Amino acid sequence: MLGLENKDTKFLLVVVALTLCTPIILQPFPEGSSLAQFNAGYPDLMQRFAIFGIFAIGFNILFGLTGYLSFGHAAFLGVGSYSTVWMFKLLSYNVLPGLVLAVITSGIFALFIGYISLRRSGIYFSILTLAFAQMSFNLAYSVLTPITNGETGLQVYTDDPQYLMGEGALTTTHVFGLAMNKSLIVPIGGWEFNFNVGYYFCAIIAILAFYLSLRIFRSPFGLMLRAVKSNQQRMNYTGLNSRPYTLAAFVISGMYAGLAGGLLASMDPLAGAERMQWTASGEVVIMTILGGAGTLMGPVLGAGFIKYFENIFSKINDNVLHGWFSFLPDGIEDFFINIVNPFFGEGWHLTLGLLFMCVVIFLPGGLMEGGQRILNLLKRKSKDTADDDSAHHPKQSPHVAE
Template structure:
């Protein structure tokens, strides 16, 4: 189906199901219970999962397949956001104008930056991309203020023309009248509260398309060439293949993914700031990809989800919450436990994430996906063992003469 073999089709269907069921799956704890703060099924966070998932999927096409580690992909994220907000300012709040423009402009920027950066490989390539991204950040922050509105960030003002804006049109981002920040269904089952948000489903559908596209690229001759570049560039050249256009194409494709992700960020919240281009944002997508598993299809999405979950959920656990957790302990021990746990949660969520990242890199070089595979293999082996034992037992029974 859709140009995929049966195994990939099944895989895609599972991913589609998980994506569409996210508002339910991420809301496992009833409202009002002590665990409710671990629920992640609220629109803002789910949108981030989908958007950063797209960002990481695109980054993985470059880093996972060719091994070229770009430290400047946040620049494309920012360019995408600015494109979309400019379309709000000039035309109207319909995201249909901005998103294609975000993909095109980031593609053009990626072509230019990639053309220069890809003259080098390894650490020099990384440094070149980092330099370009920091340059874009600095320009957006200062010199290009007329285009980017500098420190304040680009946003829509009342004085903006918005030539296509109709009288009845919503005054926040929408897709032909479907307003992103509105929820279309808020059912509650018992104590469980679910939110089905327009914006999330808009991002989710685009994320599924982005995932499908990356799946096709992974299975295509082009994807095989990219893996060949990572494996042995010398042999690649002596086989009559020019590796430069291949890496450049991968760079542009991943830049377009980043631009799309940036555009979607501005589609959920009509604001674009220069800090979106800063190197920390570029580093974040590298972490996501490695944490989840570089070069695997699902890994980057898992990594993106993991990091965004930590950023939004772990950071909310403050000392008050800790005191309620450890409240059952005697006072002295309670304070002691809170002191110990304190640096790892709340503002210290980076510490937990850092330790987790170190553990993954050291023990699971293939990322979270490798963890999944190992666990899967463990279960399968157990199945085989038990099947073996049964077969042996059956054989023995057959060999025992009837009495």
């Protein structure tokens, strides 16, 4: 189906089902219960899952397949956001023209940066992309203020032209009249499920993006990119010019990043330069590695993981911790809280950094490899016990003839 093998079709269907049911899956605890703070089924966070999932999928097409580590991908995110907000300012709040422009401009931008940066590889490539991204960031803050509105960030003002705005048109972002912030809230029992238009819009685009990356992974083009990763020199010796392939991968992943940036602006019509800073590029690197570079699902998992903890971990403050440890005697309770406290709330970056280091040290394949190892372990164990039965306990010959 859809040009996929049987196995991949199943995989895709599972992903689609999971994505569409996210508002239900992420809301496992009833409202008002003490665990409700772990619920992630609110629109803002779910949109971030989908958007940063797209960003990480795109980054993975470059880094996971070709092994080129770009430290400047946030620049494309920023460019995408700026283009989308400009479309809001010039045309109307309909997000589609903005997204199309975001993909196009970031693609052109990526073509330019990639054409120059891909002349080098290894750490030099990383530094070149980093240099370009920092240049864009610095320029967006200073000289390009007429385009980017500098430190304030680009936003829509009432005196903007908005040529396509009809009478009584929506003044929030929408797709053909369907407002992004509209939600259908379904209370069932103690649970409350929030089906948000913005989330489903992002989710459908994310599924398309995922399908595209699945096709790329399975295509001859994807195979060529993997060959670049495993031994580019040998490819060159066989007389094959790998540059067009890597450039194509770079542009595709830049367009993904632009799309993600456009979606960010579509959910909240605001674009700031800090989206382009190199630490933002570092974040997508962390997401991809944490989930598992070069795997299909890994980057999405990594993005979801980080965004979940960013939102949930950082909300856990002293009071919540006191609630957790309240079963302990007072002195011990304070002692535990003092130990745990730096890792929660504002200190969640510390947890993230430690976690990231552990993944790089012990699980170079990321969460996906971790899952695989656990699966293998379970499988082997069950096999071992089966083997035990047959090999180490030879069947006793029956005492009595049957």
